[in-house]
Amino acid sequence: MQEVAHTLVARHREIATPRTFHLLGLEWDLLPGVYAPHLSQSSALYAEWLPYPLHGSFCEVGSGTGYISVLAALRGCASVTALDISEAAAENTRLNAARHGVASTIRVACGDMFEPLTSGDRFDVIYWNSNFVEGEPADVLERAFFDPGYAAHAAFFRDAAAHLEPGGRLLLGFTDLGDEPRVHALAAEHGWRAALLRAAKCAAENGHIEYRLLEFTRAG
Known part of the structure; x- marks a missing residue:
């Protein structure tokens, strides 16, 4: 699992200048140091699987380039909040919100x-495509x-519970490379x-990776 992650990190470090990429028939801005959705098959899957609440509110944790948050706005959410620990990712999300004309909808x-x-x-x-690899990040x-x-x-x-509306949905993007029993x-x-x-199983360099969208509801 760590080997796969380090290979993907190395590919991201090759992105040294701002550029654009295409995903789901749209063009997107990409800044250096931000997770690049087009490098993973999961990105398009999650974008199509997510239940965007029509006229409702959507929160993305770890927005990265902001493509999911932008799609949420384009697909009818009345308000979208995009959160990321990275200043570069926050700026990248703003760029893509402006590019696609939904800056007024996305905070x-x-x-x-x-x-x-x-x-x-x-x-x-609330949705998060999580950082599922166990290990210490360098940056x-x-x-x-x-x-x-x-x-x-x-x-x-x-x-999360403190930020869900009654009947709200908590969603997590995950893969079989992560420790799902631990998450549960x-x-x-x-x-x-x-x-x-x-769930969908996709071909990878050393076999297959299964991408999974999990929903969490209150127990009891």
Whole structure:
């Protein structure tokens, strides 16, 4: 798992200047140091699988380039909040919101997990494509891949309930390269139970990777 992640990190480090990429029939801005969606097959899958709440509110944790947040706005969400710990990612999200004419719909904030939010911020859908690899990140870019001790996952499950509307949905993008039983255990510690919404197995260099969209509901 770490070998796959380090290979992908190395490909990202080759992106040294701003550029554009194409995904889902649209053109997107990409800044150096930001996770590049077109380098992973999961990006298009999650974009198509997500249940964007029509006329509702959507929050993306770890927005990166902001392509999911932009799509949420384009597909009818009344308000979108995009969060990322990386200043470069926050700026990249703003660029793509402006590029696609939805800057007035998307609020972008920089901070760790839900830290930029207030107690009054609540959403119909919260989504995170998580950094599922166990390991110590060397910099902010590697935070997109590595979660030491799964601490970020624990924070996600600890704090998400405070920001969901009644009946709101908590969604996580994951893969079979990560430790899903550990994720389920962390979720249970904070009162959540998991269900698999969608899954797809895609060819990879050394076999296959299964991408999974999980939904978490309150236990009990």
